[in-house]
Amino acid sequence: MAKKKLILDFDPGLDDISASLMLFNNCDKVSVELLTVSGGNVDIKYSLNNALLLAEKFCPYQVEVAAGANSPLDGTERINAGDVHGETGIGSTLKIKKPKKKALTIAADEALFEKLNLSKQKLCILAIGPLTNVALLLRKHPEIRKKIGAIVCMGGAIDGEGNYTPYAEYNFLWDADAAKEVIESGVKFILCPIEIAHRTPITKRELSRFYTSDERGKLLKAMFENASDPNIRFGFAFHDSCAAAFVIKPSLFTCQKCNIEIVVNKKKKEHAQTFCHYNKKGKNYVIYPKNNGKLKKFILENTFKG
Numbered sequence: 001m002a003k004k005k006l007i008l009d010f011d012p013g014l015d016d017i018s019a020s021l022m023l024f025n026n027c028d029k030v031s032v033e034l035l036t037v038s039g040g041n042v043d044i045k046y047s048l049n050n051a052l053l054l055a056e057k058f059c060p061y062q063v064e065v066a067a068g069a070n071s072p073l074d075g076t077e078r079i080n081a082g083d084v085h086g087e088t089g090i091g092s093t094l095k096i097k098k099p100k101k102k103a104l105t106i107a108a109d110e111a112l113f114e115k116l117n118l119s120k121q122k123l124c125i126l127a128i129g130p131l132t133n134v135a136l137l138l139r140k141h142p143e144i145r146k147k148i149g150a151i152v153c154m155g156g157a158i159d160g161e162g163n164y165t166p167y168a169e170y171n172f173l174w175d176a177d178a179a180k181e182v183i184e185s186g187v188k189f190i191l192c193p194i195e196i197a198h199r200t201p202i203t204k205r206e207l208s209r210f211y212t213s214d215e216r217g218k219l220l221k222a223m224f225e226n227a228s229d230p231n232i233r234f235g236f237a238f239h240d241s242c243a244a245a246f247v248i249k250p251s252l253f254t255c256q257k258c259n260i261e262i263v264v265n266k267k268k269k270e271h272a273q274t275f276c277h278y279n280k281k282g283k284n285y286v287i288y289p290k291n292n293g294k295l296k297k298f299i300l301e302n303t304f305k306g
């Protein structure tokens, strides 16, 4: 079977790092053609550093990295998830290392444009951070939409509470304008909402068997041994890994047509609340796992193997 080609837009971040490891482990099925980075969970100086280290140390092939937005489209100050991901995005115990690899000299939106434009086939964008880089791409180069096969996005709380406010999920709250523009862009948009990972928590005990003595095992141990997610009682929610699992093995999920609506009004407590109106003629899609246990097993076996 031909490999799926995709661009990963992310803000690493504990679960972003886990999702990338899962994609790299599945290099026989998917090939990550470009990494584009934004601020999000942490400041971009850290998320970029983490992306470069991932590309250098864990990607089995060459992949370029480009840095993008560190604030939302409206230029307001970014929100921060350092309480969950640590100030540097790799937890609170590990010292950051300096990568040898350098980022591209062009910004993420231009790197996205070049990669898509030069590609002979349509590429999928797996977006597991704020949607600012993708929104900038579509604003500047609307014609590039025809080269995007689909945008698979981790974001939004549809069936349950948000994780940053009772209404809003973190990625969509970080830049609700960007989320709205991308959802309404006409590009096939497939949403992996937050409740999937909340219903598929992975416990510290389940993770601990992967704390091997090699570089990956040490990294995982440092990242997750003391990690806690205020929304999960006995474990950690691997949001971004759920979206990556869909890209690698879509048969784990159902995929329903719908229209996605996001509230954009900073004055309202419902800002960034997301609704999914199920409709066979809808322009968007939402996914849910067929079986949460099977999804969890897939994430564990595909992310944390040696």
Ligand code: BDR
Residues within 6 Å of the ligand: 013, 014, 015, 016, 041, 081, 128, 129, 154, 163, 169, 170, 171, 194, 239, 240
């Ligand atoms: C999303 O926000 C970030 O904190 C995670 O990396 C994930 O992409 C979950 O709301």
Ligand code: CA
Residues within 6 Å of the ligand: 010, 011, 012, 013, 015, 016, 040, 041, 128, 129, 240
């Ligand atoms: Ca993320």
